Amino acid sequence: MCGIIGYLGYREAYPILINGLKKLEYRGYDSSGIAIFYKNGFFLCKTKGRVSELEKKIFSYKIKIKGTIGIGHTRWATHGIPDDINAHPHVSNSNELIMIHNGIIENYHKIKIFLLKNGFTFVSKTDTEVLVNLIEYIKKKNKLSLEESVRISLNEIVGAYSIAIVEKSNPETIIIAKLGSPLALGINEKEFFIASDPISFINYTNNTLYLKDGEMAILKKNKELDLRKIINNHKLNPIIKKLKINLKEIEKGEYKYFMLKEIYEQPKTILDTLRGRLLIPKGIICIDGIESNKDIFINAKSITILACGTSWHSGLIGEYLLEKLTRIPVEVEYASEFRYKNPILEKKDIIIVISQSGETADTLAALKLAKKKGAFVFGICNVVGSSIARNVDAGVYTHAGPEIGVASTKAFTAQIIILVLIALKIGKYRFTINNNFYQSFCKELGSISEKVNNTLKVYNSIKIIAKKYFNVNNFLYLGRGINFPVALEGALKLKEISYIHAEGYPAAEMKHGPIALIDENMPVVIIATKKGCYEKIIGNIQEIKARKGKIIAIVNEGDIQINTLADFTIKVPYIIEELSPLITVIPLQLLAYQIACIRGENVDQPRNLAKSVTVE
Ligand code: F6R
Numbered sequence: 001m002c003g004i005i006g007y008l009g010y011r012e013a014y015p016i017l018i019n020g021l022k023k024l025e026y027r028g029y030d031s032s033g034i035a036i037f038y039k040n041g042f043f044l045c046k047t048k049g050r051v052s053e054l055e056k057k058i059f060s061y062k063i064k065i066k067g068t069i070g071i072g073h074t075r076w077a078t079h080g081i082p083d084d085i086n087a088h089p090h091v092s093n094s095n096e097l098i099m100i101h102n103g104i105i106e107n108y109h110k111i112k113i114f115l116l117k118n119g120f121t122f123v124s125k126t127d128t129e130v131l132v133n134l135i136e137y138i139k140k141k142n143k144l145s146l147e148e149s150v151r152i153s154l155n156e157i158v159g160a161y162s163i164a165i166v167e168k169s170n171p172e173t174i175i176i177a178k179l180g181s182p183l184a185l186g187i188n189e190k191e192f193f194i195a196s197d198p199i200s201f202i203n204y205t206n207n208t209l210y211l212k213d214g215e216m217a218i219l220k221k222n223k224e225l226d227l228r229k230i231i232n233n234h235k236l237n238p239i240i241k242k243l244k245i246n247l248k249e250i251e252k253g254e255y256k257y258f259m260l261k262e263i264y265e266q267p268k269t270i271l272d273t274l275r276g277r278l279l280i281p282k283g284i285i286c287i288d289g290i291e292s293n294k295d296i297f298i299n300a301k302s303i304t305i306l307a308c309g310t311s312w313h314s315g316l317i318g319e320y321l322l323e324k325l326t327r328i329p330v331e332v333e334y335a336s337e338f339r340y341k342n343p344i345l346e347k348k349d350i351i352i353v354i355s356q357s358g359e360t361a362d363t364l365a366a367l368k369l370a371k372k373k374g375a376f377v378f379g380i381c382n383v384v385g386s387s388i389a390r391n392v393d394a395g396v397y398t399h400a401g402p403e404i405g406v407a408s409t410k411a412f413t414a415q416i417i418i419l420v421l422i423a424l425k426i427g428k429y430r431f432t433i434n435n436n437f438y439q440s441f442c443k444e445l446g447s448i449s450e451k452v453n454n455t456l457k458v459y460n461s462i463k464i465i466a467k468k469y470f471n472v473n474n475f476l477y478l479g480r481g482i483n484f485p486v487a488l489e490g491a492l493k494l495k496e497i498s499y500i501h502a503e504g505y506p507a508a509e510m511k512h513g514p515i516a517l518i519d520e521n522m523p524v525v526i527i528a529t530k531k532g533c534y535e536k537i538i539g540n541i542q543e544i545k546a547r548k549g550k551i552i553a554i555v556n557e558g559d560i561q562i563n564t565l566a567d568f569t570i571k572v573p574y575i576i577e578e579l580s581p582l583i584t585v586i587p588l589q590l591l592a593y594q595i596a597c598i599r600g601e602n603v604d605q606p607r608n609l610a611k612s613v614t615v616e
Pocket of ligand 1: 308309310311312354355356357358359360363406407408409492493496612613
């Protein structure tokens with residue numbers, strides 16, 4: 001979490017940093033700060049709250065901030081509450097070193113005690129202030145250059161970091177380093193852009209270098225990039241790539257929030273995910289990572305899917321699809337739990353990791369553990385070149401485009417599409433599905449984008465439902481089979497952006513406990529599309545009705561049976577059961593969005609959350 005940014009060049013740094021920080025706010029937005037350097041001094045401003053608060057504070061000083069070198073930070077608190085003091089940049093005791101940091105220093109406490117014994121004092125509760133003072137201690141004690149002090153200090157650190165540090169008396173140099181947390185460098189002639197995510201500098205340059213774990217770079221004005229290994233100071237050859245990002249994709253356009261834009265993009269992102277992978281009418285599925293590891297998948301004894309949050313929900317849908325179409329037993333685990341349970345893994349066991357950002361620390365750590373134990377790790381990621389994508393044995397990108405709204409929407413449907421393709425491909429290899437089934441399934445896939453587009457028309461009915469229930473304290477979401485994970489996802493969406501408590505349950509489990517919650521104040525969203533235990537779902541609806549619960553049912557167009565039972569029905573197009581999550585999740589995304597809007601919440605930046613969870 002946290003977003004870091006920096007600039008060194010010939011342009012005014014302030015607008016570059018402020019605008020770049022705004023683009024990084026998806027990584028954290030509880031406080032922010034910048035430091036701009038000039039000869040033998042610097043301007044520092046930090047504040048609790050979003051980047052717009054920082055801008056206001058700076059504006060209120062009524063001064064012109066001049067300087068062509070600077071660093072900035074937007075924070076998602078780990079050590080210490082979000083306030084002005086804990087906000088970054090942090091300054092060392094002598095006021096000489098100024099640093100920003102994304103990540104967690106796990107052994108900070110031990111180092112802090114050591115530094116306290118050596119006369120250092122601390123104003124904040126952060127691990128970052130400990131690190132910047134460790135660098136100062138090592139620098140002064142050994143009379144070293146800043147780069148060597150940074151290098152030696154980082155070799156003492158346990159944890160994850162991406163940092164940028166500047167020395168007041170030598171403000172024409174920025175040192176950056178990375179381990180665990182992402183760090184990209186944009187490079188033009190005579191200027192460097194530093195950022196946790198290149199979207200914040202892409203309108204200046206697409207020449208990008210992603211620092212690898214254990215690398216540091218010394219950036220000097222008018223000098224070539226100097227890239228090194230932290231462990232031994234060996235010089236490295238920088239590999240600079242041209243990054244392709246469509247600027248339109250990272251702008252809100254006519255939409256009030258990115259989340260709504262991303263919900264509405266789904267008919268297109270589904271086509272983007274399918275492009276080149278599904279060749280209709282021949283019904284050919286091309287996924288390189290599966291094809292080149294065909295034998296591993298054909299002979300698989302089991303598959304374990306690892307992910308967090310929404311990606312974990314798509315993993316549950318993947319379990320259903322893979323088991324049904326390939327007959328390989330599948331387990332889905334929270335990456336965070338998997339890592340600490342001493343998992344039983346044998347060489348060439350298959351692990352599938354799913355992550356939109358490709359940076360989720362829990363998923364990355366679980367992946368590394370699985371690889372260490374000899375498993376074959378296949379990745380499904382959205383962000384190209386992300387840490388997870390770079391660490392897997394093989395994988396596939398979802399190509400859903402940048403997802404900026406903190407609540408994941410289009411990445412979820414793109415992940416499902418990929419899981420469908422993988423399940424079909426392996427099923428065909430293993431002869432667990434017959435050709436007719438395969439061909440008709442591929443045909444259905446060809447119609448899914450249009451059906452999602454038609455489903456978006458439910459927004460008007462959703463607005464009426466949201467108006468009625470936006471003020472309740474609890475919601476229940478029910479689904480069965482492949483739509484049970486959709487119920488979980490609907491509940492998660494509502495919780496995270498509207499702060500209404502919501503739970504997802506398999507509909508049949510209701511009678512084992514949650515039914516006690518139902519009274520006339522409890523809205524129950526129930527996925528009741530045809531197939532998938534339809535008759536049983538009607539039974540569940542009757543049970544809710546008998547207890548005066550309010551029923552909001554997602555039904556197929558033309559359904560008349562549930563119409564008479566439910567308080568509200570949302571009619572969606574029919575599609576085969578295996579693809580139904582792609583349709584049924586749409587009204588749930590819109591409902592969560594609309595309720596959050598009516599409640600006046602900031603949909604794209606819900607409290608306490610961040611888009612990319614790079615802490616464990
Ligand atoms: C919910 C949401 C999170 C993420 C989770 C994993 O809307 O976005 O639950 O799904 O933090 O993130 P990724 O997929 O980036 O690994």
